[in-house]
Amino acid sequence: MNTLELTIFVFLGSVAAGFLGSLTGLGGGVVIVPLLTLVFHVDIRYAIGASLVSVIATSSGAAAAYVREGYSNIRVGMFLEIATTIGAITGALVAVHLPLSYIAIIFGLVLLYSAYISYRPPKEHPVAGKTGRFASLLRMDGAFPTAQGMQEYHVQGVPIGFGLMYVAGVLSGLLGIGSGAIKVLAMDRAMRLPFKVSTTTSNFMIGVTAAASAGVYLSRGYIDPGLAMPVMLGVLLGSVSGTYVLAKARVPLLRTVFSLVIAALAVEMIVNGFTGRFSH
Amino acid sequence: MSSPQNTAQDKRVDEIIGTLLRTGVILAASVVFVGAIFYLARYGGSPTHYGVFQGEPTDLRQVSAILRDALALHARGIIQLGLLILIATPVARVAFTVFAFTYERDWTYVIVTLVVLALLLYSLGAWHL
Numbered sequence A: 001m002n003t004l005e006l007t008i009f010v011f012l013g014s015v016a017a018g019f020l021g022s023l024t025g026l027g028g029g030v031v032i033v034p035l036l037t038l039v040f041h042v043d044i045r046y047a048i049g050a051s052l053v054s055v056i057a058t059s060s061g062a063a064a065a066y067v068r069e070g071y072s073n074i075r076v077g078m079f080l081e082i083a084t085t086i087g088a089i090t091g092a093l094v095a096v097h098l099p100l101s102y103i104a105i106i107f108g109l110v111l112l113y114s115a116y117i118s119y120r121p122p123k124e125h126p127v128a129g130k131t132g133r134f135a136s137l138l139r140m141d142g143a144f145p146t147a148q149g150m151q152e153y154h155v156q157g158v159p160i161g162f163g164l165m166y167v168a169g170v171l172s173g174l175l176g177i178g179s180g181a182i183k184v185l186a187m188d189r190a191m192r193l194p195f196k197v198s199t200t201t202s203n204f205m206i207g208v209t210a211a212a213s214a215g216v217y218l219s220r221g222y223i224d225p226g227l228a229m230p231v232m233l234g235v236l237l238g239s240v241s242g243t244y245v246l247a248k249a250r251v252p253l254l255r256t257v258f259s260l261v262i263a264a265l266a267v268e269m270i271v272n273g274f275t276g277r278f279s280h
Numbered sequence B: 001m002s003s004p005q006n007t008a009q010d011k012r013v014d015e016i017i018g019t020l021l022r023t024g025v026i027l028a029a030s031v032v033f034v035g036a037i038f039y040l041a042r043y044g045g046s047p048t049h050y051g052v053f054q055g056e057p058t059d060l061r062q063v064s065a066i067l068r069d070a071l072a073l074h075a076r077g078i079i080q081l082g083l084l085i086l087i088a089t090p091v092a093r094v095a096f097t098v099f100a101f102t103y104e105r106d107w108t109y110v111i112v113t114l115v116v117l118a119l120l121l122y123s124l125g126a127w128h129l
Helices: A003-024 A029-039 A044-069 A074-097 A100-119 A133-137 A158-175 A180-190 A195-219 A225-246 A252-274 B008-043 B063-071 B075-103 B107-123
Strands: A142-146 A149-153
Touching (some): A029 A100, A044 B008, A133 A158, B008 B075
16 A cells, blocks of 8 residues: 555544544544554554544544533633643553553553443433532632523532542553543532533543643654644544534444444454564 | 624634634745755655654654755755644744733733643744754
């Protein structure tokens, strides 16, 4: 395969990944690395660099739409960004020294978790009744627009949320993904933010976290322009078109299919990790 | 910003952030696209090399070197400049948020946001530009 052919195939694969990622709410990032390594036999370090770039593109593109609707909580997001950026820099620096087979296996496990989350999306649950100590100190309570006007909500569990966000950051830097599933878990379950607020705030944070990781990868020479180009343009095109379709249709079947695809990729990443296919 | 009393000021901030993000992504994608045309015209027929990791040369790693490369119209440099603009977009958003919190005299969050900005600049290797 010459460069032109590879560029076209990677572009088409990335359009599909971005489209499915945006329809299912998982983001295209989780499938880019398996796609590039398992299908196109790209070195996993180049694959992670290209994936990070696409994560920033989709996050910033989607966030542009969300901030105007007034859902995201900038205070919560910015405070937790301290944890995710430190985590992302840690993860990116660790990735440089970790054997590639370990990265592949960890990636597979995170993929399995993502498949599970995608198959069984989190339920709405009662929001916090009162404000936690740290949340009150940091004035994190907010309000978001509903059909019945502005609805106020309380925030709690800041220390646990902060810890989980560090882990999300490490995984983002290590694997080149947005870690959206863990971010939503932290804000949704631990901090008790309303679902709409936690998903949009998570999306805003994904871009900042990925930028921290991407900075380290860029300065280490892990981001190859020839490979990142079709991935970035493809995922961006796919996710933007996915957003338009999403406004019209609910997609339970597609969600199940995508979960199965992700689970299959996860198993293959883990098997390849153990058989040493990544270690060269 | 996301305080219970959603004022006109908050709306204005949200609008500016939305415009900033959209402009950043569109600009980045356009520069990458232009670079892609140069790149494919020059290297389209060459064999690929991604199976073996070599790491990028220094001129594609550092901000000032990427700028020089792009201005010299090197295809890979132009794409890398587009990617750099993309990475800089969330950073610009954080930088703008510092101003927004300053305007609100919310000093706790001015500090929080400055810490995040410093971490981002650290990751980009700000002191060896």
